Amino acid sequence: MDERIREHAETLVDWSARVEAGDDVVVRVAEGAHDLAVAVAEVLGERGATVVTTYDSAEVSRAYLRAYGEDSISSDDGPDFETPAHELALYERADVVLSLGGGRNTFATADVPGETRQAAARATQPVREARLATDWVSTVHPTRSLAQQAGMSVEAYRDFVYDAILRDWESLAEEMGQLKEILDAGSKVRLVSENTDLRLSIEGRIAVNSAASVAYDSHNLPSGEVFTAPFDTEGQVSFDVPMTISGARVRDVHLQFEDGRVVDYSAAAGEETLGDILDTDEGARRLGELGIGMNRGIDRVTDNILFDEKMGDTVHLALGRAYDACLPEGESGNDSAVHVDLITDVSERSRLEVDGEVIQRNGRFRWETGFES
Amino acid sequence: MDERIREHAETLVDWSARVEAGDDVVVRVAEGAHDLAVAVAEVLGERGATVVTTYDSAEVSRAYLRAYGEDSISSDDGPDFETPAHELALYERADVVLSLGGGRNTFATADVPGETRQAAARATQPVREARLATDWVSTVHPTRSLAQQAGMSVEAYRDFVYDAILRDWESLAEEMGQLKEILDAGSKVRLVSENTDLRLSIEGRIAVNSAASVAYDSHNLPSGEVFTAPFDTEGQVSFDVPMTISGARVRDVHLQFEDGRVVDYSAAAGEETLGDILDTDEGARRLGELGIGMNRGIDRVTDNILFDEKMGDTVHLALGRAYDACLPEGESGNDSAVHVDLITDVSERSRLEVDGEVIQRNGRFRWETGFES
Numbered sequence A, B: 001m002d003e004r005i006r007e008h009a010e011t012l013v014d015w016s017a018r019v020e021a022g023d024d025v026v027v028r029v030a031e032g033a034h035d036l037a038v039a040v041a042e043v044l045g046e047r048g049a050t051v052v053t054t055y056d057s058a059e060v061s062r063a064y065l066r067a068y069g070e071d072s073i074s075s076d077d078g079p080d081f082e083t084p085a086h087e088l089a090l091y092e093r094a095d096v097v098l099s100l101g102g103g104r105n106t107f108a109t110a111d112v113p114g115e116t117r118q119a120a121a122r123a124t125q126p127v128r129e130a131r132l133a134t135d136w137v138s139t140v141h142p143t144r145s146l147a148q149q150a151g152m153s154v155e156a157y158r159d160f161v162y163d164a165i166l167r168d169w170e171s172l173a174e175e176m177g178q179l180k181e182i183l184d185a186g187s188k189v190r191l192v193s194e195n196t197d198l199r200l201s202i203e204g205r206i207a208v209n210s211a212a213s214v215a216y217d218s219h220n221l222p223s224g225e226v227f228t229a230p231f232d233t234e235g236q237v238s239f240d241v242p243m244t245i246s247g248a249r250v251r252d253v254h255l256q257f258e259d260g261r262v263v264d265y266s267a268a269a270g271e272e273t274l275g276d277i278l279d280t281d282e283g284a285r286r287l288g289e290l291g292i293g294m295n296r297g298i299d300r301v302t303d304n305i306l307f308d309e310k311m312g313d314t315v316h317l318a319l320g321r322a323y324d325a326c327l328p329e330g331e332s333g334n335d336s337a338v339h340v341d342l343i344t345d346v347s348e349r350s351r352l353e354v355d356g357e358v359i360q361r362n363g364r365f366r367w368e369t370g371f372e373s
Helices: A002-017 A034-047 A058-071 A085-092 A116-122 A125-132 A142-149 A152-166 A169-185 A271-278 B002-017 B034-047 B058-071 B085-092 B114-123 B125-132 B144-152 B153-165 B168-184 B271-278
Strands: A025-032 A049-054 A096-101 A135-140 A188-193 A196-201 A208-210 A225-228 A229-241 A243-247 A249-250 A253-258 A262-267 A287-293 A314-320 A338-347 A351-354 A357-361 B024-030 B050-056 B096-099 B133-142 B189-195 B196-201 B207-209 B226-228 B232-241 B244-246 B248-250 B253-258 B261-266 B285-291 B314-320 B339-345 B351-355 B358-362
Touching: A002 A135, A002 A152, A002 B168, A025 A034, A025 B085, A034 A096, A034 B058, A034 B253, A049 A096, A049 A169, A049 B085, A058 A116, A085 B024, A085 B050, A085 B085, A116 A125, A142 A152, A142 A249, A169 A208, A169 A225, A196 B226, A229 A338, A243 A271, A243 A338, A249 A253, A249 A271, A262 A271, A271 A314, A287 A338, B002 B034, B002 B050, B002 B133, B002 B153, B024 B034, B034 B050, B034 B096, B050 B096, B058 B114, B085 B125, B114 B125, B144 B153, B168 B207, B232 B339, B244 B271, B244 B339, B248 B271, B261 B271, B271 B314
Parallel strands: A025 A049, A025 A096, A096 A135, B024 B050, B024 B096, B096 B133
Antiparallel strands: A049 B050, A188 A196, A188 A351, A196 A229, A208 A225, A225 A287, A229 A253, A243 A249, A253 A262, A287 A314, A314 A338, A351 A357, B189 B196, B189 B351, B196 B232, B207 B226, B226 B285, B232 B253, B244 B248, B253 B261, B285 B314, B314 B339, B351 B358
């Protein structure tokens, strides 16, 4: 076994999920994640946790959802799915849930009707909530399918994934803590870059130091971003990192904001998809997240949001729903059925200001050598 | 997909497990059983059941058990495992459990110490009991590993497996019902064959018509045997079907019984293993089962007890524990930590008598054409 798989498992169990002896752990194993599952089981055994492995197969889901959708009684809201009581019981009794992504085909469920998908998602909402109430962490095993999505050989993709995951998280958490402090204390953010001059308010909002650990309210491995929930957005912004959204390629999105709302938009590719997203609901026209990628182990775009949005020297903004973790007790943030991240490279001709002070220029933070205020 | 996989799934869900709309089903998926899992999920979707798939990986188990065993506090009884509360909750809320066997290496857990294995089995006993309280069925998907164990190509092995599984179960159940009636009414059984003349009492015992369906108290697919719990065994018996027991090849076992106990034994191979089994406890020297194989879809020995013991024209006897289903209310049968089946071919120079009447001769039952009393 690649020694990095073992290190990945240790990072996941110890740094990310903080598993302790006696914890009841569920490990969700995607079709291609067998080797990581073996390594994770070994580490969980060493820590004295218990383990249940579930088979998180996209092909199994597709077969089930399509068959149920076709054969069950349907209302206007789609097929009438039931909440699985046994699955709910499993997650209600779990302390930790580790999701090992890494399928064999990123389009395996592409022919499940959207209506069926949504109806199933509604019925399993209590299961998802029970899962989110645990110390959950999602990660991925580098499969051929994900390498293909990234446009890379599987060997090169493995190097990429482990560079992103096997970081010195403790020191990255410390560095990101500095940015969190600045954002927590700040009121106004300004982002200036090519075709971009955006002003956002963050007053009173709480930044999350997303250091790939439940100890930091961070549930993805890799992570490496600091994010908060902005409001009152004004100005324009361009996103030069291409991505796939709902199966469509989206490139060079440009948004114009007035009074916090998108009032004009364009895209070199995927403009229709972008329009559909903006028309979902009122909240879809407002920002739910400002995130600053700080994981320099991620040095290229791989068309996988788990990695792309954490890439060092990038900033992302999400249309739609804000995270509760960014909101002070009692305050409600932007609400929407969608949360769509858009990413821009800030490594050149860019600056990020907080309350008039430059905190990042051309990818360098103000505490780094080479920073020019 | 091989159409037979779909038929296998339908037989499992409909005939064997009798799944109904709203049932909460757990599907346990062995490493090599993905294709069957997809087909089963499709059928469960059509029937309107809910489904949770667990990953039943021998390699994951091995990694966990070895690591836990080495790192945990150990007593004289081996490592101190805990009962997984979340797994228990899952099975306590399940209506049906379908186990899809078919691994990738039948020796995948060969280097887990026996002590660790036994300690883990004790801790998970409540989980197993919860599973056995459901409408559970075990089956196998024909993997390369199982083909190898059978000494066959995977193509030929698939044909073999589907011949065994895709039967007209309704009519086989009816035929087996005739044998059950004879055994239920009978008192004395005599088995005569080469080097074999054995007399057993079955008075008051209840025969199980094992027709591969929970409706018949039968939990294996394939099945196709009628079995009961004998006692007061006298005489000698030879078993000419070779098998692997606890990793050892065992061939041409010969047993001599007096007053219900084995008083002498020999084997052309595996005699030491046989001796160890007989010395396990007092019950290991007595018979717990007399079974008559009636599945003529199984026409060869494949070193897999799930198939071998159901083979048409064979009789098997088990040393050790009797099944409760064969015992009248309040009566206790032979008790032992072991239950080891031994099989003999009765297709030639053999007869089975019940109360002095021949009911099977040279593999023909008395209701079949060609039967000679």
